[in-house]
Amino acid sequence: SHLKNIIHGIPKAELHLHIEGSFEPELMFEIARRNNIALDHDSITSLRKAYNFNNLQEFLDLYYIGAQVLIHERDFFDLTWAYLRKVHSQNVVHVEVFFDPQTHTDRGVGFDVVINGIYKALEKAKQELNISFKLIMSYLRHLSEEEAFKTLQSSLPYKHWIDGVGLDSSEMGNPPSKFVNVFEASANHGYKLVAHAGEEGPEDYIWEALDLLKVVRIDHGNRCLGDDALVQRLREENIPLTLCPLSNVELKVIQKMEDHPVAKMLDKGILATIHSDDPAYFGGYMNENYYETAKALNLNKNQLMQLAINAFKASWLSHETKEKHI
Numbered sequence: 001s002h003l004k005n006i007i008h009g010i011p012k013a014e015l016h017l018h019i020e021g022s023f024e025p026e027l028m029f030e031i032a033r034r035n036n037i038a039l040d041h042d043s044i045t046s047l048r049k050a051y052n053f054n055n056l057q058e059f060l061d062l063y064y065i066g067a068q069v070l071i072h073e074r075d076f077f078d079l080t081w082a083y084l085r086k087v088h089s090q091n092v093v094h095v096e097v098f099f100d101p102q103t104h105t106d107r108g109v110g111f112d113v114v115i116n117g118i119y120k121a122l123e124k125a126k127q128e129l130n131i132s133f134k135l136i137m138s139y140l141r142h143l144s145e146e147e148a149f150k151t152l153q154s155s156l157p158y159k160h161w162i163d164g165v166g167l168d169s170s171e172m173g174n175p176p177s178k179f180v181n182v183f184e185a186s187a188n189h190g191y192k193l194v195a196h197a198g199e200e201g202p203e204d205y206i207w208e209a210l211d212l213l214k215v216v217r218i219d220h221g222n223r224c225l226g227d228d229a230l231v232q233r234l235r236e237e238n239i240p241l242t243l244c245p246l247s248n249v250e251l252k253v254i255q256k257m258e259d260h261p262v263a264k265m266l267d268k269g270i271l272a273t274i275h276s277d278d279p280a281y282f283g284g285y286m287n288e289n290y291y292e293t294a295k296a297l298n299l300n301k302n303q304l305m306q307l308a309i310n311a312f313k314a315s316w317l318s319h320e321t322k323e324k325h326i
């Protein structure tokens, strides 16, 4: 269709993507087989049928189970390479990828195994697909700050590969304030800071992420529109929100795509952007997220271009490189 062609034609940046959330059932079954691990489902179809979530936690439960088949460096490489090939086919030219070290190190998989596999695939994509990248290590917020500190320590030999840290997993009951010290320590090691906030959690968590963690970007931030002072803060300081529309529908953050706040956010002058979060679980990569949002909210070409430009502005590319994309 005309709209699909427009969206495909726009060079895009992906800033909110959990690499473990790009794990397609086909690849999961293949890796499970070669690692001699039994899955709870006996077919790809039956696994996909289980992707039916009432909230964030129901998704996370399956997402962590799926990640358990990743054992060897090659597994992390294959996962990341499959994602990069897919988004290359969608005209994505820059990615800032999250990974969750604790999901793997807690099972006895080495930090080195995880990051080597992911990083080598990103390097290959830079060489062969001309995709630029940044890498973001996320702390799991359902675990303690002490556990996050251990992860920070494990990351230090690789800090030249890691651009920033994030905060993800179960939001309710795990406010940003729980991680003030480890975020401060991360910044002291040179990491940039982002955090998931205001996905299921209240506006307060967005304030905390800004004031206590001192993040430069908010992942999701859906709930900000209920608070005029917060909207003003986001606009005045040009703090990007990395929104994930298909994720929001699948996790019942909103009832239907027509309710998505991104158009209102653009109207209010917020640096809002669109991304895919966990595309293997939520039914779409970048182009599908743009398309479903554009269709539901009647976005015009200018608004779509604005969203794509905003993502480059919000990215961690150098000023000169950003200018080339904008």
Ligand code: ADE
Binding pocket: 018, 021, 056, 168, 169, 170, 171, 196, 199, 247, 277, 278
């Ligand atoms: N981990 C992977 N996807 C997530 C999301 N949408 N929210 C919180 N943690 C996540």
Ligand code: ZN
Binding pocket: 016, 017, 018, 168, 196, 219, 277
């Ligand atoms: Zn996310």
